[in-house]
Amino acid sequence: MFERLCVLLLRLYPLEFRRTYGREALRLIYDRAREERGVIRRARLLIDLIIDLVSTSLTWRPPAPSLARAEDGPRFDFIAPHRPRPEALAAGTMTSMLMLAGFALLFQPRVFPPAPAQLGEGSGGEPAGFESSNSEQQVVAGGPESDARHALIELVATNLQERYFERSIGRQLADALLAFEKNGQYRSVATGAELAERLTGDIYKTTKAIGIPPGAFVADVVYSARALPVGPPPPMTEEMREHTRARMIEQNCLFRTIETLPRNIGYLKLDGFADASACHETTKRAMAAVNKASALIVDLRDNGGGYGETALQIAGYLFDRPSYLYDPRPKSPVPSHTASPIPGNELADKPVFLLTSSRTQSAAEYFVYNLKMLKRVTIVGERTAGHQHSGAFRRIDDHFGMGIQDTAPPDNPYAVKGWEVIGIEPDVTVPGAEALNVATTLAESRTRRR
Numbered sequence: 001m002f003e004r005l006c007v008l009l010l011r012l013y014p015l016e017f018r019r020t021y022g023r024e025a026l027r028l029i030y031d032r033a034r035e036e037r038g039v040i041r042r043a044r045l046l047i048d049l050i051i052d053l054v055s056t057s058l059t060w061r062p063p064a065p066s067l068a069r070a071e072d073g074p075r076f077d078f079i080a081p082h083r084p085r086p087e088a089l090a091a092g093t094m095t096s097m098l099m100l101a102g103f104a105l106l107f108q109p110r111v112f113p114p115a116p117a118q119l120g121e122g123s124g125g126e127p128a129g130f131e132s133s134n135s136e137q138q139v140v141a142g143g144p145e146s147d148a149r150h151a152l153i154e155l156v157a158t159n160l161q162e163r164y165f166e167r168s169i170g171r172q173l174a175d176a177l178l179a180f181e182k183n184g185q186y187r188s189v190a191t192g193a194e195l196a197e198r199l200t201g202d203i204y205k206t207t208k209a210i211g212i213p214p215g216a217f218v219a220d221v222v223y224s225a226r227a228l229p230v231g232p233p234p235p236m237t238e239e240m241r242e243h244t245r246a247r248m249i250e251q252n253c254l255f256r257t258i259e260t261l262p263r264n265i266g267y268l269k270l271d272g273f274a275d276a277s278a279c280h281e282t283t284k285r286a287m288a289a290v291n292k293a294s295a296l297i298v299d300l301r302d303n304g305g306g307y308g309e310t311a312l313q314i315a316g317y318l319f320d321r322p323s324y325l326y327d328p329r330p331k332s333p334v335p336s337h338t339a340s341p342i343p344g345n346e347l348a349d350k351p352v353f354l355l356t357s358s359r360t361q362s363a364a365e366y367f368v369y370n371l372k373m374l375k376r377v378t379i380v381g382e383r384t385a386g387h388q389h390s391g392a393f394r395r396i397d398d399h400f401g402m403g404i405q406d407t408a409p410p411d412n413p414y415a416v417k418g419w420e421v422i423g424i425e426p427d428v429t430v431p432g433a434e435a436l437n438v439a440t441t442l443a444e445s446r447t448r449r450r
Helices: 002-011 015-035 039-059 086-106 147-163 167-182 192-209 238-250 276-289 308-316 363-373 432-449
Strands: 219-223 255-261 265-270 295-299 352-356 378-381 392-395 400-404
Touching: 147 167, 147 192, 147 219, 147 392, 147 400, 167 192, 192 219, 238 276, 255 276, 265 432, 276 308, 295 432, 308 363, 352 363, 352 432, 378 432
Parallel strands: 265 295, 295 352, 352 378
Antiparallel strands: 219 400, 255 265, 392 400
């Protein structure tokens, strides 16, 4: 250990000194370390090394550069590199500190109050009314006399009145928002995101008052810090589709965990419903892996949605006959019934538990909602997010848009008419972090009774 400390001190000597005398110095250190044993002698050796280190660093200079000459050619001078002198380092450090202090005093940045991106002007065929701005810039969205805010609310009201599939209800919603704005209910709103949230909340407050059942999608206002694109997105090329399929397969089609827990309880953690055109076979293999389970837990706590076709495919394993799953989208491409019964499937009569959280949304809510309405599962965890968006999306300006039910949705046979805004209430309410343990306990209890 003592020898290592001595070698560490030697590493602090100037580079050229170590190159020239390193081996001899190291041999001398080892010789003295072997001869001078005991605390006092070794302490003296360390002191000698430290003193020598200081004096060498301050006074030692490398040998004069050697010159390489050629009789009949150019002359080259080889300059050996060396560390800067201590006085030069001190002078440079002091100069740098003075320069940094000077810059800090001379260049003081202006500070702007925190707020959202300014309301921007729409382009293309959309109504105008706002000045466009850089989406990175942060400014106040509206004040007591904000013309931009007033114009935005008028555009939202116009879309409701002209595009909601029931014109009389659209007119009532539009009138209500304009009345709220006239009464000053949005004067305290400081950000675009807050304004969008307040407008959406007031739309659903009004729908409740006029008798539209909770859970049905009507309309929502969306704010984006980045500028919203104009027109529809470009169509996907075959190359893009292949790339997406490859990525999904690499991620095991978002099946994060497939395993069998103690007491033969199957467990699937599924963080999204991937495109069935790429993941149909992966989903079949995942369901086959838990086919012999006595009970099944499907973890959707981190599932942000995806494709309804995959949700329908998984639901097909839970029934012994075709079962209807309600889709709120008009002319949905997803079939209305499961493909049950599935040959060789043994899960149709097994207890099933779904884990949910406030992050469970969209297609995952379609899956949870229908299985709850059919009384096929036990839901454990938190109320879901309440995001449906079954209507058409319209751009209002650079940063605001709205989804609106412009076509009548299909008839819903269930008593609860959807999950928009209200989410889906679990059968067993527990914090999301505890849902798996609680569901496992319930599954073990159910399997004992079978």
